Amino acid sequence: xxxxxxxxxxxxxxxxxxxxxxxxxxxxxxxxxxxxxxxxxxxxxxxxxxxxxxxxxxxxxxxxxxxxxxxxxxxxxxxxxxxxxxxxxxxxxxxxxxxxxxxxxxxxxxxxxxxxxxxxxxxxxxxxxxxxxxxxxxxxxxxxxxxxxxxxxxxxxxxxxxxxxxxxxxxxxxxxxxxxxxxxxxxxxxxxxxxxxxxxxxxxxxxxxxxxxxxxxxxxxxxxxxxxxxxxxxxxxxxxxxxxxxxxxxxxxxxxxxxxxxxxxxxxxxxxxxxxxxxxxxxxxxxxxxxxxxxxxxxxxx
Amino acid sequence: xxxxxxxxxxxxxxxxxxxxxxxxxxxxxxxxxxxxxxxxxxxxxxxxxxxxxxxxxxxxxxxxxxxxxxxxxxxxxxxxxxxxxxxxxxxxxxxxxxxxxxxxxxxxxxxxxxxxxxxxxxxxxxxxxxxxxxxxxxxxxxxxxxxxxxxxxxxxxxxxxxxxxxxxxxxxxxxxxxxxxxxxxxxxxxxxxxxxxxxxxxxxxxxxxxxxxxxxxxxxxxxxxxxxxxxxxxxxxxxxxxxxxxxxxxxxxxx
Numbered sequence: 001x002x003x004x005x006x007x008x009x010x011x012x013x014x015x016x017x018x019x020x021x022x023x024x025x026x027x028x029x030x031x032x033x034x035x036x037x038x039x040x041x042x043x044x045x046x047x048x049x050x051x052x053x054x055x056x057x058x059x060x061x062x063x064x065x066x067x068x069x070x071x072x073x074x075x076x077x078x079x080x081x082x083x084x085x086x087x088x089x090x091x092x093x094x095x096x097x098x099x100x101x102x103x104x105x106x107x108x109x110x111x112x113x114x115x116x117x118x119x120x121x122x123x124x125x126x127x128x129x130x131x132x133x134x135x136x137x138x139x140x141x142x143x144x145x146x147x148x149x150x151x152x153x154x155x156x157x158x159x160x161x162x163x164x165x166x167x168x169x170x171x172x173x174x175x176x177x178x179x180x181x182x183x184x185x186x187x188x189x190x191x192x193x194x195x196x197x198x199x200x201x202x203x204x205x206x207x208x209x210x211x212x213x214x215x216x217x218x219x220x221x222x223x224x225x226x227x228x229x230x231x232x233x234x235x236x237x238x239x240x241x242x243x244x245x246x247x248x249x250x251x252x253x254x255x256x257x258x259x260x261x262x263x264x265x266x267x268x269x270x271x272x273x274x275x276x277x278x279x280x281x282x283x284x285x286x287x288x289x290x291x292x293x294x295x296x297x298x299x300x301x302x
Numbered sequence: 303x304x305x306x307x308x309x310x311x312x313x314x315x316x317x318x319x320x321x322x323x324x325x326x327x328x329x330x331x332x333x334x335x336x337x338x339x340x341x342x343x344x345x346x347x348x349x350x351x352x353x354x355x356x357x358x359x360x361x362x363x364x365x366x367x368x369x370x371x372x373x374x375x376x377x378x379x380x381x382x383x384x385x386x387x388x389x390x391x392x393x394x395x396x397x398x399x400x401x402x403x404x405x406x407x408x409x410x411x412x413x414x415x416x417x418x419x420x421x422x423x424x425x426x427x428x429x430x431x432x433x434x435x436x437x438x439x440x441x442x443x444x445x446x447x448x449x450x451x452x453x454x455x456x457x458x459x460x461x462x463x464x465x466x467x468x469x470x471x472x473x474x475x476x477x478x479x480x481x482x483x484x485x486x487x488x489x490x491x492x493x494x495x496x497x498x499x500x501x502x503x504x505x506x507x508x509x510x511x512x513x514x515x516x517x518x519x520x521x522x523x524x525x526x527x528x529x530x531x532x533x534x535x536x537x538x539x540x541x542x543x544x545x546x547x548x549x550x551x552x553x554x555x556x557x
Contacts, residue, residue: 180373
């Protein structure tokens with residue numbers, strides 16, 4: 001039982017990282033219908049920026065993390081301004097190609113820096129060990145992952161319910177034409193969505209850095225793991241992103257803990273079921289709920 | 303003249319949707335634009351409201367040049383519109399749709415927009431009361447808290463007009479507000495349009511297919527065909543015009 005809870009908690013912690021990474025992705029899709037394939041690169045850039053600011057420049061860790069998030073937000077804003085704005089009204093496949101191309105460019109740029117090769121250890125600012133509760137151990141990085149996600153969720157909730165811009169974003173997500181006719185600048189909303197996407201991606205990258213160290217390929221892989229999470233939750237749903245992220249995290253954790261052993265007994269000793277299981281679950285679920293758990297079903301009236 | 307459309311031309315590739323269309327509307331007037339399908343009526347409305355930008359000509363509203371203004375800027379000069387294909391926030395209630403129009407988007411800088419307490423604004427400056435008055439005015443009380451997506455077509459059309467009114471516009475652009483309605487719903491809508499003008503002094507530009515309605519309620523009528531104004535004037539003058547009768551099938555039984 002203790003093992004089970006332990007695995008559940010580590011799954012939730014990893015899932016929170018996915019959820020954090022998925023938030024920005026969902027926000028961009030929700031407001032502008034753009035599928036951002038360069039999300040993983042934003043995660044990596046945010047994490048590396050935090051590392052550079054604290055280890056090389058010597059800033060305190062928290063200040064470095066904050067600055068890195070703002071820098072990545074700026075990068076997101078810039079990307080929208082320079083590349084995506086021209087693509088408004090173009091076929092969706094062209095827009096997707098732009099974000100894939102952008103991912104390659106950002107990858108290439110990162111390979112030019114020292115971060116392109118090797119592993120980096122984020123400076124430890126959390127005490128070693130963790131909380132002991134009835135025999136269950138929650139490490140501080142895990143707590144941080146969960147806490148960070150909760151804070152961001154509360155901020156998002158507040159932003160969408162209360163702030164003028166958040167309300168404008170909801171309006172744009174619901175109906176662009178109507179929003180424009182009510183005085184919403186759709187361009188400003190798109191720019192902001194990308195900035196927030198950069199910010200949350202950086203937050204996810206920094207959490208990954210503290211939990212498991214920094215490595216370009218590893219960070220970009222988080223960007224890919226976000227896809228089953230958001231498709232499961234529904235591409236345009238913020239709560240869906242969180243639930244989807246946590247479900248995928250827990251599934252992966254359970255696969256490693258239980259399924260790998262079972263598969264090993266029948267000769268499948270590779271031990272990588274955590275990489276396949278989320279997608280199997282995803283495919284099966286899409287038979288029944290093609291718009292994801294919380295996604296908007298589009299009702300087309302002819 | 304409150305609104306002046308001067309020699310506006312709009313082309314999509316080689317196709318001219320509008321060619322040298324001019325139109326003038328005085329404060330408080332109810333002007334209708336009629337014409338067969340594809341004549342360019344909605345294109346004209348899209349130019350005035352900033353969704354399209356003419357390739358030649360000018361659009362002047364109360365002395366401001368709106369030719370190159372974007373839709374959200376046009377809104378801030380006091381022009382509101384209702385769409386032909388209903389564009390409502392389907393996941394929100396009727397009241398929320400109207401309140402959305404009361405959020406003065408874009409009047410603040412970016413930081414204010416992020417920080418301003420939306421709910422305080424809604425309650426504080428009487429936006430809520432204002433929207434409730436419009437709901438009363440448009441006789442939408444039974445649907446106040448209903449999700450717009452669940453409402454019947456005729457009611458949604460009315461919500462669109464109500465939401466445009468919630469912007470307190472000086473000029474209201476209505477794109478076929480009666481299309482697809484039952485006779486009774488049409489009569490209601492006519493009454494609302496006349497009341498809007500009478501009680502609020504709002505200028506109305508109306509695009510409509512139902513000639514009977516247009517001839518009854520308009521001060522002046524413009525007739526578009528193939529992107530050109532082929533006739534304009536008082537309703538009775540226009541309906542006598544042979545070019546109009548030729549272009550517009552069915553005009554004879556109205557006159």
